[in-house]
Amino acid sequence: MTENAPYIIDKQDNKEKSLVVVEMKHISKSFDNNQVLVDINLVINKGENIVILGKSGTGKSVLIKLIVGLLEPDEGTLALFGQDINELKEKELIEIRKKIGFLFQSSALYDSMTVRENLEFPLRRQLRTLPKEELNVMINEALQNVGLEDAIDKMPSELSGGMCKRLGLARTLILKPEIMLYDEPTTGLDPITSKEISHLILDVQNKYNTTSIIITHDIKCASLTADRIILLKDGICAAEGSYKQLESSPDKWVHSFFE
Amino acid sequence: MTENKINIPSENAPNDFNKGTTSLFQRFFIEISSLTLFTLRFFKEAIKPPYEFNEILKQSFLIGYKSLPLVGITGFIIGLVLTIQSRPTLAKFGAESWLPAMVAVSIIREIGPAITALIFAGKVGSGIGAELASMNVTEQINAMQVSCTNPFKYLVVTRVLSATFMLPILVVIADAVGLFGSFIAVNIKGNVSFYLFFSQIFQGLDYSDVIPAFIKTFFFGFAVGIIGCYKGYNSNKGTEGVGKAANSAVVFASLMVFIIDMIAVQITSLFQN
Numbered sequence: 131m132t133e134n135a136p137y138i139i140d141k142q143d144n145k146e147k148s149l150v151v152v153e154m155k156h157i158s159k160s161f162d163n164n165q166v167l168v169d170i171n172l173v174i175n176k177g178e179n180i181v182i183l184g185k186s187g188t189g190k191s192v193l194i195k196l197i198v199g200l201l202e203p204d205e206g207t208l209a210l211f212g213q214d215i216n217e218l219k220e221k222e223l224i225e226i227r228k229k230i231g232f233l234f235q236s237s238a239l240y241d242s243m244t245v246r247e248n249l250e251f252p253l254r255r256q257l258r259t260l261p262k263e264e265l266n267v268m269i270n271e272a273l274q275n276v277g278l279e280d281a282i283d284k285m286p287s288e289l290s291g292g293m294c295k296r297l298g299l300a301r302t303l304i305l306k307p308e309i310m311l312y313d314e315p316t317t318g319l320d321p322i323t324s325k326e327i328s329h330l331i332l333d334v335q336n337k338y339n340t341t342s343i344i345i346t347h348d349i350k351c352a353s354l355t356a357d358r359i360i361l362l363k364d365g366i367c368a369a370e371g372s373y374k375q376l377e378s379s380p381d382k383w384v385h386s387f388f389e
Numbered sequence: 390m391t392e393n394k395i396n397i398p399s400e401n402a403p404n405d406f407n408k409g410t411t412s413l414f415q416r417f418f419i420e421i422s423s424l425t426l427f428t429l430r431f432f433k434e435a436i437k438p439p440y441e442f443n444e445i446l447k448q449s450f451l452i453g454y455k456s457l458p459l460v461g462i463t464g465f466i467i468g469l470v471l472t473i474q475s476r477p478t479l480a481k482f483g484a485e486s487w488l489p490a491m492v493a494v495s496i497i498r499e500i501g502p503a504i505t506a507l508i509f510a511g512k513v514g515s516g517i518g519a520e521l522a523s524m525n526v527t528e529q530i531n532a533m534q535v536s537c538t539n540p541f542k543y544l545v546v547t548r549v550l551s552a553t554f555m556l557p558i559l560v561v562i563a564d565a566v567g568l569f570g571s572f573i574a575v576n577i578k579g580n581v582s583f584y585l586f587f588s589q590i591f592q593g594l595d596y597s598d599v600i601p602a603f604i605k606t607f608f609f610g611f612a613v614g615i616i617g618c619y620k621g622y623n624s625n626k627g628t629e630g631v632g633k634a635a636n637s638a639v640v641f642a643s644l645m646v647f648i649i650d651m652i653a654v655q656i657t658s659l660f661q662n
Binding site for chain 2: 227228230231234
C-alpha cells in the first residue's frame, strides 16, 4: 500500500486482512550525504507475506532495521501494532521487540555458544523464570521444526550454511514472534536448500500465522512466499503488486527482475 | 527515542569519520570524546539493574584464570632476571644483603604491576577487541539487541568489570611468583634460606610501597577492559576491522597503562613527600 510508488501496478485485493501490524508514514533515512530511503509509506496487515525486492544498496535492509528499531528514521512515523515506536520508552520498545523475530543475512549465530545455548539465550533473556524441563521441550520443538535435532550439541562453526540459516530461523521462532523479518534468507545457498528455506518460511507463516517481511534477491523465493511484492528503486517504492502482476508488468525495469 | 535505538555499534563508529576531510588532530579529539562518552555510558549501564552476575563470573574465569600461566611465567622470569642482573652491581658496593629488599621493592612497586598490565593488555585487550569486533561484523551484537538483550550491558559492562577486578589479583600472583623467582636466583650463587629471604623482603617493604601499587592495578585493568571493548564495539565492518580493532586495542591500552602509571607515581610521591 505504497502511496508514493510511481509505477504502482495494482493494489493487493485478496483476502480481507484488517489488522494493521506495521504502518510507515513518510519515512526517510540517510547516512551522511547518502539518502537511502525517501518518503516511504507502507502498511502491512496481520498474516501477510511481503517480499521486498530491489538492487543492492537500495535500502531494503535499512527498511527492516527501522522496523525492529535497530535504526531510527530521520523523518516520518513508524507504528507497530498501533504504537508509534519513536514515542516508546525503552521498556515499551523491548515489549514490542518480543513480538518481532529477525533472521539476519549472516544468521548472526553466537559462535561461542553451542546450538542448544544459541536457542537457550533468547529464552533465558525473556522468560527468566522458565523451568529447565520446559526450556528443553521448547528447544527440542524448535529444532524439530527446522530438522536439526541431531545438531543440538554442535558449535555453529560445525554447521553448513543451510543449517546455520535453519538454526537462525529456529532461534528466531522459539519465542513465537508475531512479525518475522527475513534479511536475504536464501543468499549464498544452493537452489535446493534455498527452496527448503522458502518452504520453511511458508510453514512458519501457516503454523504461527506470522506476518513476514522478506528481503531477497532470489526471485524463486519471492514467487513461493510472496502475497505482495514491493520493488524498491533508489530508496523509493517503485512498484507494488502480486508476483503475477509484477511479472507481467509492461515496465521494462520492473519486468527485468523477473527475467 | 530510547537509547536502545542509538547503540548500534557500527552506525556511529568513530572509525567511520571521513578521514579525508578531518585532520589527524581532529580525529584524535573525536576519538577521545567518543571514548569518554563510551566510558560514561559504561558507568550508567553498570549501575542500572538487571546485573549480569553469571556473565561476570564467566568472563572473570576467561580473563583471569586463563591468563594465569602467562602472567605466572612472566613474573617468574622477571624476578629471576632482575636478581641475576642486580647482584653484580650490589656486590661491587658490598650491598648484596640488600638484594631481596631491592628486588621486592622494584617488583611490587613498579615492575610487577606494569609488566603484568602490559601482558594483560596484549592478551586480554586484543582478545576483547577482536571478539567484539567479530561479533559486530557478523551482526551478533544486533541479534542480541533484537533478542531484547542490552548488548552494552551484557558484553561491555561484564568484560570491563572482570578486567578491573582480575588484573589486581593477577598482579599479586605475578609479584609472589616473581619473588619466588628471585629466591631461586639468589640460591643459584649462594645459600639463603626461604625464611631469611622473605623476612628480608618484608623488612624492606612498607605499606606505602604496597598499597598505591595495588590500587593503580584496578585502573590498569579498567583501562585495558574499556579500551578493548571500545575498539571492538565500534569497529569497522569487515575482517580488516577485526584486525584493526585488536591491534589498536593493544597499542592504545598499553599507552594508557604507561600514562596511568605516570599519574599514579606523581600522586604517590605527593603523599610521600
